Each structure stands twice: as C-alpha cells, then as structure tokens.
Amino acid sequence: MIVVKNLLYNTILFIMVFALTLQNYVAQENKNNNTQSRFIDTLDNKFDVSEFLKTKYGFVILPTVITEPAIGYGGGAGLIFVHRDPEEIAQGKGNYPSISAVGGFYTSTNSWAIGGGHFGVWKNGAIRYRGAAGFVSANLLYYREPIFQNGVEKLDFNIKAYGIIQEIIFRLWNTSFFAGASYGFGHTEVLFNIPTEIPDEISRSELSTNIGGLGTVLNYDSRDNLFTPNNGIYAGVNYIYYDKFLGSDRKFQRLFTHILGYTKIIKNFYGALRLDYQNSFEDTPFYLRPFISLRGIPAMRYQGKSTYLAEIEMRWDFLNRWSLVGFTGYGEAIPVNNKLFDKQSAYNFGAGFRYLIARLYGMRMGIDIARGPEDWAFYIQFGSSWFRY
Numbered sequence: 157m158i159v160v161k162n163l164l165y166n167t168i169l170f171i172m173v174f175a176l177t178l179q180n181y182v183a184q185e186n187k188n189n190n191t192q193s194r195f196i197d198t199l200d201n202k203f204d205v206s207e208f209l210k211t212k213y214g215f216v217i218l219p220t221v222i223t224e225p226a227i228g229y230g231g232g233a234g235l236i237f238v239h240r241d242p243e244e245i246a247q248g249k250g251n252y253p254s255i256s257a258v259g260g261f262y263t264s265t266n267s268w269a270i271g272g273g274h275f276g277v278w279k280n281g282a283i284r285y286r287g288a289a290g291f292v293s294a295n296l297l298y299y300r301e302p303i304f305q306n307g308v309e310k311l312d313f314n315i316k317a318y319g320i321i322q323e324i325i326f327r328l329w330n331t332s333f334f335a336g337a338s339y340g341f342g343h344t345e346v347l348f349n350i351p352t353e354i355p356d357e358i359s360r361s362e363l364s365t366n367i368g369g370l371g372t373v374l375n376y377d378s379r380d381n382l383f384t385p386n387n388g389i390y391a392g393v394n395y396i397y398y399d400k401f402l403g404s405d406r407k408f409q410r411l412f413t414h415i416l417g418y419t420k421i422i423k424n425f426y427g428a429l430r431l432d433y434q435n436s437f438e439d440t441p442f443y444l445r446p447f448i449s450l451r452g453i454p455a456m457r458y459q460g461k462s463t464y465l466a467e468i469e470m471r472w473d474f475l476n477r478w479s480l481v482g483f484t485g486y487g488e489a490i491p492v493n494n495k496l497f498d499k500q501s502a503y504n505f506g507a508g509f510r511y512l513i514a515r516l517y518g519m520r521m522g523i524d525i526a527r528g529p530e531d532w533a534f535y536i537q538f539g540s541s542w543f544r545y
Contacts, residue, residue: 232261368403452526
C-alpha cells in the first residue's frame with residue numbers, strides 16, 4: 157500500500173506542477189501583446205511549443221523522473237533538438253522532422269548513463285538514419301527459475317557498457333516499405349555480487365566481452381504521425397548477426413519483430429495494438445536475451461531464449477488538449493533450456509493522461525501508472541509509449 161500511495165502522490169504532484177506550468181506560460185505570454193508568442197497556439201490560446209519547434213533553434217528541455225523498476229527511482233535530463241530546413245519551416249509542413257538528443261540520468265541504485273543520438277530524415281522521408289553513442293553503468297537483477305540451491309531467488313549484478321549503433325534505411329520505390337542495414341558495437345563488463353557460484357548457464361566469457369553485429373532491416377510505416385500516431389501501421393523485422401569479423405568475441409544472432417497498429421474507433425476515441433516477438437540463437441550473452449517489455453514490469457525480470465507479447469492501448473481525447481489512456485498486455489518468455497526451466501508469463505494493466513504539447517506535430521506528453529505481477533510503477537511519456545521502436 158505504501159508503494160501505491162507514493163505513486164499516487166507523485167502522480168498528483170506531477171499533474172499539479174504540469175498544469176501550473178502551462179497556466180503560468182499562458183499568463184506570461186498573454187501579457188505580451190506586441191509580438192506573437194511562440195508558446196501559445198493562436199487556434200485555441202493554449203500552451204503549445206509548435207511554433208518554437210519550427211524555428212531553426214527549436215528544442216525541448218526534458219527533465220524527467222526515472223521510474224524503471226529494474227534500476228530504481230532517479231532523475232535525468234535531456235536536450236531534444238528538432239531540425240527543420242528553412243523551406244519546410246516557411247511552409248509549416250512535415251510530420252517527420254530530424255531530431256537530435258543528448259542527456260543522462262542517475263538513480264537510487266547508483267545506475268547512471270550519458271549519451272546522445274540523432275534521427276535524420278532526407279528527401280521527404282525517403283531516407284532515414286538513426287545513430288547513437290553512450291556509456292551506461294547499471295545495477296540490475298538476474299532472475300532464475302528454479303531458484304538457486306541456497307534459496308536465493310535473484311542475483312545482483314552490475315553491467316558497464318559503452319558503444320555505438322548506426323542504422324540507415326531507404327524507401328522502396330514509392331511505397332510505405334523501407335529496407336536497409338544496421339551496425340552496432342559495444343564493450344561490456346559484468347560483475348556479479350555473488351552469494352553463490354555464477355549460474356551454470358552463464359559462462360565467464362560473458363563477463364567481459366566485445367560485441368559487434370551487422371543487421372538487416374525491413375520496415376513498413378504508414379503512420380500519420382511520428383510522435384503520437386492516430387492511424388496507420390508500423391511494422392519491422394531486424395535480424396542481427398554477430399561474429400569475430402564484425403568485432404564480436406562471440407558468434408550469435410538476434411531477431412526482432414514487431415507490429416504497431418493505430419486506428420480511430422469513434423469520435424475522440426483511438427485504439428492501438430502492439431505485437432512483439434523476439435528470439436536469440438547460439439551463444440547469446442545472458443544480458444542480451446529477450447525479456448518481456450511491458451509497462452509495470454522491470455527490465456530483464458522475465459527473460460528467455462525468445463519472447464512474445466501483445467499490448468492494447470485506448471486513448472480518449474476528452475477535453476480540448478487533454479486525453480486519458482488505458483492499457484493492458486500479456487507476454488511469455490520461452491526458456492533457453494526446456495529441461496531445466498519452465499515458460500514464464502507476465503501481464504500488465506494501467507492508465508494515464510496526455511497533454512497535446514505541440515499540435516502541429518501531434519506531440520503528446522504525460523504520465524502512466526502501471527501494474528505488473530509484482531508491483532506498481534509510473535512512467536513519464538514523451539510521444540507514444542511505444543516510441544522506442
């Protein structure tokens with residue numbers, strides 16, 4: 157109950173601060189009658205950052221609360237730049253701008269990270285690039301079923317990693333299909349806080365290793381908006397091959413597939429469906445194996461050789477720029493060794509709110525409260541809750 161009360165308190169506090177900030181912006185900007193505000197939408201006289209983002213120096217400063225159950229509570233900040241070319245700025249069109257971001261975070265488990273990335277769009281979205289680099293030190297938990305011989309249910313470990321990832325895709329003819337390639341390289345150091353021996357399924361070669369992989373990418377994208385879609389489909393298949401000639405100490409493969417569907421149900425009501433399947437092959441390090449990724453469930457809590465899940469989300473635009481969302485999902489993790497481990501399953505459900513912070517971009521921002529099998533969690537959302545795809 158204490159956790160629930162704290163979640164509710166933090167949520168109410170966030171809503172109050174968010175609403176007061178918007179009110180203060182509107183009040184201050186309305187005092188300035190000589191120039192048109194870049195933070196007020198002339199359509200409804202509400203706080204909106206669309207005009208500011210359209211300028212050549214448009215950016216969003218995004219302080220955020222870290223609430224990922226796997227790494228604890230903490231704080232972070234990001235600086236997000238939205239790039240527009242002068243002609244596009246003048247015309248005020250285009251839903252897929254180029255975006256750059258830098259930031260970092262620190263949490264109560266002494267986990268921290270710094271990094272930056274860029275999403276580039278050229279030729280009216282026909283060429284799309286994603287790249288990122290960073291360093292992370294995360295204190296996480298490794299779960300195993302059945303439990304260890306001395307009764308320990310989970311092991312603490314720290315993972316330090318630095319790396320880069322590059323991806324570029326091209327539109328196929330004049331369709332909504334895209335194809336391309338990716339490359340990623342990273343170095344990892346893993347240290348267990350061991351009350352017992354390292355689990356048999358984890359080899360010591362996994363504790364310090366270089367990882368380099370080349371991927372093939374095939375996407376389908378008919379979304380009407382990059383940030384918070386109302387209609388359309390976004391689907392993808394990414395197969396990554398890791399080997400020595402690519403800079404990897406280990407040979408293995410990983411497969412990622414997903415389908416995100418968005419549709420308008422009736423006036424002011426929108427529905428979304430997420431389907432996700434992941435698989436790993438050969439000598440995949442334990443920390444790169446798929447895990448059930450749903451709001452309310454700690455990262456790596458339900459992990460296996462492969463995972464599949466489904467999640468639905470409903471949004472009700474009930475008042476001007478404000479929306480309520482509700483969601484639920486279910487997933488299963490298939491074990492690496494069926495003779496030793498059983499299949500694991502997990503569910504989630506929750507609700508949240510959104511504010512349309514940039515009307516011209518369809519960009520919404522807000523907070524979600526979610527419940528998994530073990531506990532509650534809350535998340536600050538910028539754009540779609542599935543924006544990471």
